[in-house]
Amino acid sequence: MNTAASVREPRPALDRETRLKLYKLMVECRYLEKRAYDLFMQNLIKGTSHLGLGQEAVAAGFGAAMRRDDYTFATYRGHNHTLVRGVSMTKILGELMGNSSGLMRGKGGSMHLTSIEHYMMGSYAIIGAHLTIANGAAWSAQYRGTEQVAVCFFGDGTTNIGAFHEALNFAVIWKLPVVFVCENNRYMEYTAIHEVTAVEHPAADRASAYGLEPILIDGNDVEVVYQTATRALDVARRGGGPSLIEAETYRHGGHSRADPGKYRPDEEVKEWLGKDPLPRYRKRLLEVGIPEDAIAAIEAEAQKKIDQATEEARNAPPSDESIAFQDVWADGGVAWRN
Amino acid sequence: MAELTYREAVAAGIAQEMRRDSRVVFLGEDVARAGGVFKATVGLLDEFGPDRVRDTPISEQAILGAAMGAAMTGLRPVAEIMFSDFFAVCWDIVANEIAKTRYMTDGQVSLPLVIRSGNGGGSRFGAQHSQSVENWAMAIPGLKVVAPASPADVKGLLAASIRDEDPVLFFEQKSLYATKGEVPDGEHVVPLGQASVLRRGDDVTICALALMVPRALQAAKILEEEHGISATVVDVRSLVPLDTQTILNEVAHTGRLVTVEENPRLCGWGAEIASIVAEELFWDLDGPIVRVTTPHIPLAAANNLEDAQIPNADKIVARVRELVD
Secondary structure, X not given: OOOHHHHHOOOOXXXXXXXXXXXXXXXXXXHHHXXXXXXXXXXXXXXXXXXXXXXXXXXXXXXXXXXXXXXXXXEOOOHHHHHOOOOOHHHHHHHHHOXXXXXXXXXXXXXXXXXXXXXXXXXXXXXXXXXXXXXXXXXXXXXXXXXXXXXXXXXXXXXXXXXXXXXXXXXXXXXXXXXXXXXXXXXXXXXXXXXXXXXXXXXXHXXXXXXXXXXXXXXXXXXXXXXXXXXXXXXHHOOOOOEEEEEEOOOOOOOOOOOOOOOOOHHXXXXXXXXXXXXHHHHHHHHOOOOHHHHHHHHHHHHHHHHHHHHXXXXXXXXXXXXXXXXXXXXXXXXXXX | OEEEEHHHHHHXXXXXXXXXXOOXXXXXXXXXXXXXXXXXXXXXXXXXXXXXXXXXXXXXXXHHHHHHHHHOOOOEEEXXXXXXXXXXXXXXXXXXXXOOHHHHOOOOOOOOOEEEEEEOOOOOOOOOOOOOOHHHHHOOOOOEEEXXXXXXXXXXXXXXXXXXXXXXXXXXXXHHOOOEEEEOOOOOOOOOOOOEEXXXXXXXXXXXXXXXXXXXXXXXXXXXXXXXXOEEEEEOOEEEOEXXXXXXXXXXXXXXXEEEEEXXXXXXXXXXXXXXXXXXXXHHOOOOOEEXXXXXXXXOOOHHHHHHHOOOHHHHHHHHHHHHO
């Protein structure tokens, strides 16, 4: 992959603990999303859902690199990003199922996972909006002097909406501690991004318009993501301003529940399944001398967690209907008149 | 008491709150160094410095997104959208994000922020810089909507809006910026959700907002002096929360309601008040509810054309006389 941050300087090898953490986060994301898919097929999850299967390395790499109080802003494809901040699988599955065990007890749904106590500041379902909102959190951190960084994840399709460009310019001129991460999975929804974009690399090729370094990385290599994240977070924390990172990746499924993804050439799908970040990293762990037992233990533990979470979420009662009529206002109520 | 203009009261209200709370910050286009295109924020940069009073690019989505992100992480931002017509280019942040986030997150997120905006006609700016859009905001659950008519209310309601834990859209009528009025000395705060009864009569209750308030008062004077009709005038002040009780009490006394709106006719705020009064006070009414509005057409730029469109005292007098006579 041609660039920038990925080849600029030699990378120190990661320690064993970090490597195992990266693998654990990816495995948990994978099991969560596969289970979400299965529960949809069983009609236990309604509405829609946008799975991050295949894109786990981006979430895990950043999740491991971020400080506990750094802010995450994600899109509707945000289950992975929520999980890596420490939110329980039960609360995520519960929200997808829309019952009392859910993170928002069913008031938000799959596209709006938010957990303020984990600094997971929301999953946003209108393309582009949350880049501007991440700027606000970064401005607040800058004003309060907390050295927190806001990290904002979005898809390749977002690079063609106005808010993307407004947010980048704004972040640069105010030198905000924000890291913008484009997960380029090659398709906006059903249309290939290259068919609707003026440049080859939808985010990286726009960076220079805002005086930013183009950073294009292999988003399926979790260590590359982790190292790039660490650097960008450090720059932002030290007052060096924003970064724009384009992480090339691929979603294994369609855009959403309703989409089988048939518009993608078989050859392309096959090629990218060959670059699946999980088996790829598993192989590398073995190569660097991590024993099979340690890896298998992570997988067994994640399996146990997802099975337990599934049971807890499935068995939770529906939310009380009274909560549908609460919390429009700060006083907890919904009254607009006296 | 000091006499201030409506525009001076804006700066006075923001300054009062910035002095007492370091979490209050202010951003918008041309608001800092230039003091605002309507000169409503002159002096704030000098007093509070560039960390708290910030000029932005012409990027309405970025401005409101920044306000939202700051509000959800501990600040109390005031953002300016120069002309309320420009809400059309950033309505996603207002209607989808700011308005709904507390609800969608099951109450996890508070958004104590204020969006100030120059609203309404009478300044000959044409169809894209003259609209009254407070009814757009009123249609979205989760937004408080305030529109003051006097300098005292500008300062007091702005202070209350900044202290409020919920997002407030604060509509300043552009043609009122130069008007003057007495503003109480010292800390001045006017609670949201309280209509103000400006005069009491026996024959008809006129409900008005912003620029329509002085026109309704003028109409009431003409009605009394020239036609022997005594009118109550209610300044609604806040559409959300709406002080329904004051309106119902005043209409119950006079038996007649006339609303005076700058909004174009369809779904203007007066329609909601008319509906409430019809539903809850029907048997006390002595005649039909009358809405005086701008017709359902875009605003023209030329003096005489715009004046022909927006309600004024003569039009109010004519409609009240039809109702009462």
